[in-house]
Amino acid sequence: MEQHRLDVFQVIADPSRRQMLHLLSKDSLTINSLAENFDMSRPAVSKHVKVLHNAGFISIQDIGRERHCILKQDGFKQLQEWLTYYNAFWGSKLKKLEALLNERSGNSIK
Amino acid sequence: MEQHRLDVFQVIADPSRRQMLHLLSKDSLTINSLAENFDMSRPAVSKHVKVLHNAGFISIQDIGRERHCILKQDGFKQLQEWLTYYNAFWGSKLKKLEALLNERSGNSIK
DNA sequence: AATTTGCGTAACTCACAGGTTACATATATA
DNA sequence: TATATATGTAACCTGTGAGTTACGCAAATT
16 A cells, blocks of 8 residues: 555645645535546546545545545644644734733833 | 745645744744754754745844744734635535525425 | 854755556446 | 446656755854
8 A cells, every 4th residue: 555644734735635625615526527627647636635535634435436525624623723723822922912012001121 | 046935835744844833932943942952954944944934934033143033923824714715614514504404394305 | 363153055865745657446338 | 248437556757845964154252
């Protein structure tokens, strides 16, 4: 088996994969119908799909010989969690600034 | 000049850079004090800092011969915007489900 | 003025992600 | 059953991101 087990950050680093996610946000698609939107070979698309699947960005439903790709929330959640930490950082930074402004006791040294 | 102009997605794809952001969320650091935390050469850290700077994740304040790296919100905002699109997607998906559940008029065909 | 410190840049190596083509396999269709 | 369709996998090639070392330069320090 191949080693294509990239983490969520590496997964969205690729523009093609981001576009795939965007397409899948409009409609669920099979591998081939996905591939029609790209200027690359079908096996290449197939690889990307595998990567997206392994990282929890899509689920796959086999219908006969077709593989339907459906957007899945897991991968996005991991990213949001990471970002939320920094959102909190900016929030607390703002708080500190406010606290400083409320200190109207005229501290001018340094 | 070098071509190290990676987009925000590529920037956070690297674990070392993510750790740098984390360290900088605790405290502003110079290049050297940053480098102390990593098992890599100082020039390597310097490169990463350049990348982070170009993508808007940090600002740099030159004090004498020292370069102080400070966390900056711009890069994070771009990522949040991207994620927000999909958050909205999940939101609307939930709405559709709710709407479906509220249709208690027993539609069973397909 | 000489030395040390903090940092950037150039040139190089290397691993590996992302692409290809060729082939294999399972499911529809004729 | 023979053929077409939808897809996965193996083997390979290639560009480039991420690391290195060597060097240069400006700002402190002595």
